[in-house]
Structure formats: structure tokens, C-alpha cells
Amino acid sequence: NADTAMFHAKAHGRDNIAFFTQDMNERANERLRLENDLRRAIGQNQLYLVYQPQVELATGRLVGVEALLRWQHPELGPIAPDKFIPVAEDTGLIEAIGEWALRTACRQQRQWELHYDLPLRMAVNLSPVQFQQSEIVALVHEVIAETGMNPEYLELEITEGVLLGSDEQIKIDLCQLSLSGIQIALDDFGTGYSSLRYLSQLDIHKLKIDRTFIHNLTEGGPNASIVAAIIAMAQNLGITLLAEGIETPEVADLLARMGCQEGQGYLYHRPLPAAEIESLLAEEITKHTLSKLMK
Ligand code: C2E
Ligand code: MG
Ligand code: MG
Ligand code: MG
Numbered sequence: 001n002a003d004t005a006m007f008h009a010k011a012h013g014r015d016n017i018a019f020f021t022q023d024m025n026e027r028a029n030e031r032l033r034l035e036n037d038l039r040r041a042i043g044q045n046q047l048y049l050v051y052q053p054q055v056e057l058a059t060g061r062l063v064g065v066e067a068l069l070r071w072q073h074p075e076l077g078p079i080a081p082d083k084f085i086p087v088a089e090d091t092g093l094i095e096a097i098g099e100w101a102l103r104t105a106c107r108q109q110r111q112w113e114l115h116y117d118l119p120l121r122m123a124v125n126l127s128p129v130q131f132q133q134s135e136i137v138a139l140v141h142e143v144i145a146e147t148g149m150n151p152e153y154l155e156l157e158i159t160e161g162v163l164l165g166s167d168e169q170i171k172i173d174l175c176q177l178s179l180s181g182i183q184i185a186l187d188d189f190g191t192g193y194s195s196l197r198y199l200s201q202l203d204i205h206k207l208k209i210d211r212t213f214i215h216n217l218t219e220g221g222p223n224a225s226i227v228a229a230i231i232a233m234a235q236n237l238g239i240t241l242l243a244e245g246i247e248t249p250e251v252a253d254l255l256a257r258m259g260c261q262e263g264q265g266y267l268y269h270r271p272l273p274a275a276e277i278e279s280l281l282a283e284e285i286t287k288h289t290l291s292k293l294m295k
Pocket of ligand 1: 052
């Protein structure tokens, strides 16, 4: 808020006024620029997806990937999604971008399925804005039909922000998606306004525990009891758990012992370009063939 910033600035003397206003100006300009450039980004192929592997903790087996957006800006270089997705949401551009990401991810999943004959789940992030503004169920069905993808391998990641409005339409949308066999994952779990009521009333198949609870997880440490409680609750509700942001083998080990089924994080892989996922898929096939031969 500009007035409060000015007020605080004045309290600290004249020089600070110039400093604060210049800073705000720069930020406003930067945002305007991002907004304008983002409009062109889709058409000019500056957006692309990377895929971060998700593994079964007990075995390390690759079970899925999460599609994550990247923007290669022609002058500014790579821009992180945390920076451009809010801009896309405010301007409505998220509709076109989200649709592009969904279509690209599903097409990719189908192509891998045909090439490698391995069931690989594809997780796609959806913005709350996509639920408010568009016919999200119709779009998902259209993309599935068009790509020929098996809906059981599509997982849609929503955040607690989607559930905030919690009107009837969202319940119906999630129920319809889930009836088609699509999985729904609740992303960044524990950071938002999660009401436990959502978990029993809505069709949610998976919780992704946010990485703020995971990155410094130690046995008996401050987050251990929270994580244990989340795991117990998910088990009781029959919801799968995935821990985000696993960076060390100690954390992975502890989570597996605590009963968390799946994980994702730099310990395993960073988000990777499609070609590198293909190398991983080829490795999985080799392992699979070898283990069959041993039996
Ligand atoms: P998210 O969906 O929670 O994705 C996980 C984020 O954590 C990714 O950041 C990933 O690179 C990062 N990450 C994964 N493992 C680790 C780890 O071990 N340590 C640390 N420190 N970080 C890890 P990224 O790719 O920058 O994406 C940030 C957020 O942007 C995503 O958070 C998601 O909310 C949003 N986003 C990305 N792609 C899309 C998209 O296609 N649509 C929408 N609506 N949002 C997206
Ligand atoms: Mg996600
Ligand atoms: Mg997350
Ligand atoms: Mg997030």
C-alpha cells in the first residue's frame, strides 16, 4: 500500500521517501513489463515444462513426475514460476498458460506411455483461478480425449486456495474429475487454511506435505510430531502421502520409517527436461527386465 509506505518513509526522514518511491516504481515497472512480455511468451515458445520425478520411498522406484512451468525470457533469462504465475493469475493469462501446460503434459505422458510401456503418473498444477473462471472439467476431459491419455495416470494438483471459496461448484468439479478416474492431490499441505473437513468431504486422493515441514525433519525434532500426525490422519482417511522437498537420505529414511509412501526432492532429482526423463525411463525398463529374469 503506497500510503503506508510513504508514511513509514517519512518517519525516517526525507531521503527515505525518495528511496521507497523509487523502489515501488521499479517494482511496478517490472511487473508491467512481465505482464506485457508474458502475453507474447506462449506464442513465441518461451514457455516450457520440466518434469520432477516422484518416487516410492521404500524402493526408490520412479512412480510419477510433476510438470513444472519454466519461462525463458529472451532478455531477462529464466524467470521462476513463483514470479510469473502470480502475474498470470492477476491478468487472466493463467487460463491460456494453464491450458497449454495441461495439454503439453498430457501429450508427453501419452508419448512416454507408448514408447516405454511403463505406467508413469503425470501431475499437473492447477491454479485456483482456473477453477473460478473456466470450465475446468470440460477442458480436462477434452485434453484427455484429444491425447488418448489414460485418465488414471493424470493427477491434478490443487492448493488449499482452491478450497477456500468452498462453494458447491468446486465440490462438483472435483467429484466429476475423480469419477473419470483422475487423481486429485492437495499441494503444499499444511501451509494454507486447510480445514480437516475438506479431507473427508472432497475427493482428494493425495496430500503433498509442504517442504517447510520436510527440509529440516529430524527424529524427535520440532516438525516430527506434525509430520507424524499428518501421516496418521492420511492413513486413517485412506489418502496417499507424498513428502515434498526431500534433500537428504536421512530425511528420506525417516519418512519411509514413519510410513510416508512417496517423495520428491533434490535428493532424487531436480526438475528435468523431457529428454532426461527419457533416460530414467530407459533405466527403469532395464531394472524391470532384469528383475523379471531373476525370478
Ligand atoms: P509446487 O507445485 O509446490 O512445486 C514444487 C516446487 O518445489 C518446485 O519449484 C520445485 O522445483 C521445488 N522443489 C522440488 N524439490 C525441492 C527440494 O528438494 N528443495 C527445494 N528447495 N525445492 C524443491 P518451482 O518449479 O520453482 O515451482 C514453484 C511453484 O510454481 C510450484 O510449487 C507451483 O505452485 C507453481 N507452478 C509451477 N508450474 C506450474 C503450473 O504449470 N501451473 C500452476 N498453476 N502453477 C505452477
Ligand atoms: Mg505442485
Ligand atoms: Mg508443493
Ligand atoms: Mg507451491
